[in-house]
Amino acid sequence: MNSIDTRKIRLVMHLRAMGISSTDVLAAMEKVPRDAFVPDAMADQAYEDIALPIGRGQTISQPLVVATMTQALELTDRDKVLEIGTGSGYQTCVLAHLCRRVYSIERHKPLLLQAEKMFDMLGLRNITAIAGDGMKGWPQQAPFDKIICTAAAQGEPPPALIEQLKPGGIMVIPVATNEHQVLRRYKKEGDDTYAMKDLLPVRFVPLLPNLASASENEGDNYNHATG
Numbered sequence: 324m325n326s327i328d329t330r331k332i333r334l335v336m337h338l339r340a341m342g343i344s345s346t347d348v349l350a351a352m353e354k355v356p357r358d359a360f361v362p363d364a365m366a367d368q369a370y371e372d373i374a375l376p377i378g379r380g381q382t383i384s385q386p387l388v389v390a391t392m393t394q395a396l397e398l399t400d401r402d403k404v405l406e407i408g409t410g411s412g413y414q415t416c417v418l419a420h421l422c423r424r425v426y427s428i429e430r431h432k433p434l435l436l437q438a439e440k441m442f443d444m445l446g447l448r449n450i451t452a453i454a455g456d457g458m459k460g461w462p463q464q465a466p467f468d469k470i471i472c473t474a475a476a477q478g479e480p481p482p483a484l485i486e487q488l489k490p491g492g493i494m495v496i497p498v499a500t501n502e503h504q505v506l507r508r509y510k511k512e513g514d515d516t517y518a519m520k521d522l523l524p525v526r527f528v529p530l531l532p533n534l535a536s537a538s539e540n541e542g543d544n545y546n547h548a549t550g
């Protein structure tokens with residue numbers, strides 16, 4: 324069996340072959356141990372380029388999608404970033420290596436608590452995460468240099484997110500129309516104008532309003548590898 328390091332390097336080479344050219348993004352993905360974010364029983368698949376379940380009916384995104392979204396944000400170490408959909412916290416940790424601070428919102432409290440354990444375990448101190456409805460953004464911390472949403476918006480992005488983006492800022496978000504979802508990059512040019520570019524077809528879980536109730540998907544939790 325290959326060691327985790329070998330699998331990780333193979334994944335990074337695969338991402339590069341698939342068009343991820345930012346060495347900063349590749350290095351950040353090499354630093355974050357994806358195997359620690361997935362259920363124990365799936366740790367041996369953690370460095371394959373596939374999405375995996377993380378409980379509560381949610382998934383940790385496919386590495387190529389994480390890399391594509393991160394690269395599209397063009398992060399710098401001065402950026403203040405808003406993330407909607409903390410999930411396992413994996414994408415959050417990749418961002419945290421590349422920007423000044425990440426503000427992350429998750430509507431499933433048990434997932435948020437588990438993700439916060441990971442931030443502590445990895446010693447990442449530039450992350451602030453809360454349980455809440457990310458469709459409303461985070462007005463107290465706005466505006467943001469960059470916004471990333473890892474759940475699919477129906478039709479178009481929530482207006483609050485566009486509002487909370489700085490002029491010149493970039494937002495990356497999957498948008499669903501009919502049966503199709505596409506990963507879309509918005510660049511805010513003025514208060515009311517933005518440029519739009521479609522990056523690739525994707526399949527994300529839906530962006531849902533409000534905090535999840537305790538019973539929502541409760542029978543579907545997994546044990547994580549963090550202990």
Ligand code: SAH
Pocket residue numbers: 377381382383384407408409410411412413414415428429430431434455456457458473474528529530531532533
């Ligand atoms: N980036 C995550 C993937 C999470 S899947 C990772 O790396 O693991 C998408 C997440 O978005 C789910 O956890 C889901 O609960 C969350 N979500 C959906 N709608 C939301 C909303 N309105 N506010 C906050 N989180 C939301």
